[in-house]
Amino acid sequence: MKETKKIVIVGAGLCGSLLAIRMAQRGHKVEVYERLPDMRKTPLAGGRSINLALSDRGLKAIKSAGFKEEILEECIGMDGRMIHSINGEERFSSYSGREGERINSVSRTGLNITLLDKADEFDNVNIHFDSKCKHIDLDNAVAEFVHKGGKAITVKADVILGTDGAGSIVRKSMMARTPELLFNYSQNFLRSGYKELEIPATDEGGYRIEKNALHIWPRGKFMMIALPNLDGSFTVTLFHPYEGEGGFNTLNTKEKVVDFFKKYYPDSLEHFPNLAEEYFNNPVGMLGTIKCYPWQAFGKTLIMGDAAHAIVPFYGQGMNASFEDVRIFDETLDECNDDFEKAFQKFQEIRVHNTNAIADLAVDNFYEMQDKVSDEIFIRKRTIEMKLEQTYPDYYSKYSLVTFQEDLPYHEAMIRGRKQDELLLKICSSVDWDTIPIETIYEQVKQLTI
Amino acid sequence: MKETKKIVIVGAGLCGSLLAIRMAQRGHKVEVYERLPDMRKTPLAGGRSINLALSDRGLKAIKSAGFKEEILEECIGMDGRMIHSINGEERFSSYSGREGERINSVSRTGLNITLLDKADEFDNVNIHFDSKCKHIDLDNAVAEFVHKGGKAITVKADVILGTDGAGSIVRKSMMARTPELLFNYSQNFLRSGYKELEIPATDEGGYRIEKNALHIWPRGKFMMIALPNLDGSFTVTLFHPYEGEGGFNTLNTKEKVVDFFKKYYPDSLEHFPNLAEEYFNNPVGMLGTIKCYPWQAFGKTLIMGDAAHAIVPFYGQGMNASFEDVRIFDETLDECNDDFEKAFQKFQEIRVHNTNAIADLAVDNFYEMQDKVSDEIFIRKRTIEMKLEQTYPDYYSKYSLVTFQEDLPYHEAMIRGRKQDELLLKICSSVDWDTIPIETIYEQVKQLTI
Structure with missing residues (x-):
């Protein structure tokens, strides 16, 4: 018989909430501690992206939990x-040549609330809000928190899972x-x-621009994107350098901001009723990659999600x-019959190469999205990929391998995807690219040694 | 006329001492703060490597200071x-096919003492020992130290230079x-x-093994090296994994240590009168690479040496x-006419690719030294390189480019050296490698596009 463990989860964000549900479904006793107040009662302050792209890998995990x-x-x-x-x-450039392969815009807060509600349905899950983690005693699996009132909380666990984000x-x-x-x-x-x-x-509550698309205004050294929300609005994100042309530090007056939009994003201007005010009210966030290893310490503590591998958002x-x-x-625990120490070791070993791969792919896509999507060779490549x-x-194109092949590890998707890209870019750089029969290209792709 | 600056240098190790001399020679007022006691009065505790290889790049810098x-x-x-x-x-495998190209074993402490003595000769240098840096106020160029007695010291500078090592x-x-x-x-x-x-x-005070060589006992997953000291002794370093065969955690009894040496380093055994005692008295050090960027903050503070780029020791x-x-x-200050803010920016930009390159080369050499130096193909390659x-x-071979071409930036040495290695390894893998005329190989090397 499997032993019931007392699991402390640090952080009730997207990853921590889903993890709490899965650990509860395995029959363990789960105590979740979250720094912020309960977002179902207190609206959150800004600073986090408001909507996100949920795709097949995320959906597969949610499906395991039973509410896809x-x-x-x-x-x-x-x-x-x-x-x-x-x-x-x-x-319009389709994500896939196949029907039904799409990504999904979802509200971060909405999804998090759904996951918290689901977690709350379990008798063996307790969620403690307003509890900021101060330190983990890794030798003894003791987690130390401070409640917002100032009270110190010390919790001894069998297992500590850290899903407390990039910081x-x-x-x-x-x-x-x-x-x-x-x-x-x-x-x-x-x-x-x-x-x-x-x-x-x-x-009237309608959408001002095409609803079922991820909008991009690619401009070389900077870009703007927009994702739809259920209420008819779009969340727009500017990705700009700090300095130089279009730099956040350069666009420092309302006039400069409006002039800049007129010059570079002219078709969007009519959709922003309060552009300059909003621009100066909203903070500038950093875009960074965090990698680390090991993810587990002394067989008792494991980090997951952004805590272990924060990545830039450009692959969604x-x-x-x-x-x-x-x-x-979860699957590793199955294989290890809920021996957490063994599972920690195995999990980090199989997983780190894959999260390193998606981290690197996401940085590559930063340059692709802001620059190459309007490049002639790149457009030819997308044409061939669609065909x-x-x-x-x-x-499957590189994008599709990463996004729609949810059973393929990221690292393999990266290796195969990059080789395919190299081949297709070579083909698309030739003068007679559009006279090569598609079956010839397909044969060449098939012959790639991965 | 150049303005005289008050420069605080944090750390009086090898880099900090030489830097103090050069800044004093430029006419600035230099205050050096060192965590440890004066090594000229108090013998140091162990934990640092006892001798080091000084080669042409180091010597060129010392020559600028005037006492090569x-x-x-x-x-x-x-x-x-x-x-x-x-x-x-x-x-015996020569470092170079040319006469006079050699590296130099030198005592870390001896060299550091010489540099401290040289620095002390300047009226515009003060060295403060037993002063541990606690924090730098980067906005105001204020350095905070604690003296060993517990007294806090706060120093306002025009410029702070951090040469306080890997930590x-x-x-x-x-x-x-x-x-x-x-x-x-x-x-x-x-x-x-x-x-x-x-x-x-x-x-009799003589050398037990060849004096003018760096000794290596390469054994695949581990190795031992030895460098000569002036007093006839050798400083020996074991580079072993932590776990597994030969692991520091595996060799945990005197018997196991002696048996291991009998098996893997048999010719060395007679030279260690107190092998097992020494083995258990001496600590195990870590081998790591630290990279970072930027190296300067707000135009007032700059880090250099191991503080900015700690590397593993395998390239010396x-x-x-x-x-x-x-x-x-120093040369950048010349170009910038002692405008430190401008020089900081320029220095970090030209230097970081080079120190990243030597960091990567040093990791590559870890594998080369412990494993490949006894490999047949590698020996063939060294034969051709000598010729x-x-x-x-x-x-110049890759090793010689790095070690003896002191005017070639590390990054260029890496790019050229790796291309040459690739070509020579290909040649050495062919059956008829030793029938190819040397001028043919030379021509191929010359044609490499770097």
């Missing part, structure tokens, strides 16, 4: 990218033990940041990778 | 590697300002550590890279 259909009802499907050129033209205190407790753990760590920031704006719904995979962590960890996907059921 | 010949008198030249096979055979407090003060500085940072540890031993001099370039930092920084260096004055 319910979650899909909260989503708006996006079938491709709507690319807005500087002269106001729109060009993870659990990870910092591990880093403080660098010599014993030989703790590898890196943080790398892009020289661009992000700022969110809103395109409101029409007065941050949340999906975190949810996939939960699924893979291949429409013709051959077993062909 | 004096330092060379403290050195023992090493003309190549003496490779000890498991059956007791010795094979740098100055760097930590910068990392604490991650959002403003977009501070990139990585620490990566090898799954091997090191432990030092000593081969004493003979009773750690100290040399730090000394080269001092030379390049090329003996025949063509403008040919």
Whole structure:
């Protein structure tokens, strides 16, 4: 018989909430501690992205927990990218040549609330809000929190799971033990940041621009994107450098902001009723990648999700990778018959190469999205990729391997995807690219040694 | 006229001492604060490597300061590697095919003392020992120290230079300002550590093994090396994994240690009078790489040496890279007419790719030294490299580019060296490798596009 463990989860964000549900479903006693107040009672302050793209990897993890259909009802499907050129033209580029392969815009808060409600349905889950983690005693699996009133809380656990995000205190407790753990760590920031704006719904509650698309205004050194919300609005994100042309530090007056939009994002201007006010009210966020290893300490504590691998948002995979962590960890516990120490070791070993891969792919996509999507060679490549996907059921582009092949580990998707890209870009750079029969290209793809 | 600046240097190790001398020679007022007691009065506790390889990059920096010949008198030249096979055979492999290209074994403490003495000769240098850095106020260039008695010391400077080593407090003060500085940072540890031993001099004060060589006992997953000291002794370093065969945690009884040496390092055994005692008295050190960027903050503080780029010791370039930092920084100040803010920016931009390169090369050499030096293909490659260096004055192997081409930036040495290695390894893998005329190989090397 499996032993029931007392599991402390640090952080009740997206990853922690889903993890709590799965650990409860396994029959363990789960205590979740969250720094912030209960978002179902207190509206959150800004600073986090408001909507996210949920795709097949995330959905597969949610399906294991048993409520995929319910979650899909909260989503708006996006079938491709709507690319807005500087002269106001729109060009739609499908995510896949196959029907039904789409990504889903979902509210971060809405999804988190659903997960918290689901977790609350379990008698063996308790969620403690307003409890900020101060330190983890890794030798003894004791977690130390401070409640918002100032009261110290000390909890002894059998197992501590840290899902406390990119600024993870659990990870910092591990880093403080660098010599014993030989703790590898890196943080790398892009020289661009992000700022969110809103395109409101029409007065009738409709969508001002195409609903079922992820909108991009790619401009080389900077870009703007927009994802739809259920209420008819869009959450818009500017990805701009800090300095130079379009830099957040350069656009420092209302006039400069409006002039900049007139010049670079002219077709969007009519959709922003309060552009300049909003621009100066909203903060600039950082875009960084965090990698580390090991993820477990002394067989008692494990970090997962952004705490273990924070990535930039340009592949729409941050949340999906975190949810996939939960699924893979769950399956690893199956294989290890709930021997957590054994599962920790196995999980980190099989998982780290995959999260490192999606981290690198996401940085690559930063350059692709803001620059290459309007490049002629890149457009040719998308044309061929669409044709291949429409013709051959077993062909998946790099994007599709990552996004729609939820059983393929990220690392394999990266290796195969990059080789395919290299081949297709070579083909698309030739003068006679559009005279090569699609079956010839398919044969060449099939012959790639991965 | 150049303005005289008050410069605070944090750390009076090898890099900090040489830097103090150069800044004093430029006419600035230099205050150096060192955590440890004055090593000229108090013998240091162990934990640092006892001797080091000083080569042309380091010597060039010392030459700028004006006392290269004096330092060379403290050195023992090493003309190549003496490779000890498991059956007791010795094979000498020269570092260069050219005469006079050698590296120099020098005592870390001896060299540091010489540099401190030289620094003390300047009226405009003050060195404060027993003063541990606690924090740097980066906005105001204020450095905070605690003297060993407990007294707090606060020093306002025009410029702060952090040369406080791999565990740098100055760097930590910068990392604490991650959002403003977009501070990139990585620490990566090898799954091997090191432990030092000593081969004493003979009773007559002579050398028990060849004096003018760096000795290596390469054994695949672990190795031992030895460098000569002036007193006839050798400082020996074991580089072993923590776990598994030969692991520091596996060799946990005196019997196991002696048995291990009998099996793997049999020819060395007679030279260790107190092997087992020494083995258990001496600590195991970590082997890690630290990279970060930026190196400067707000135009007032700059880190250099191990504080900015700690590397593993397998290219013998750690100290040399730090000394080269001092030379390049000095030259950058010349170009910027002692505008420190401008020089900080320029220095970090030109230097970081080079120190990243030597960091990566040093990790590569870890695998080369412990494993490949006894590999047949590798030995063939060294044979060809020697012949090329003996025949063509403008040919330098990768090792020679890094070690003996002190004017070539590390990054260029890496790019060229790796391309050459790739070509030569391909040639050496062919059956008829030894029938190819040397001029043919030289022509192929010349045609490499770098």
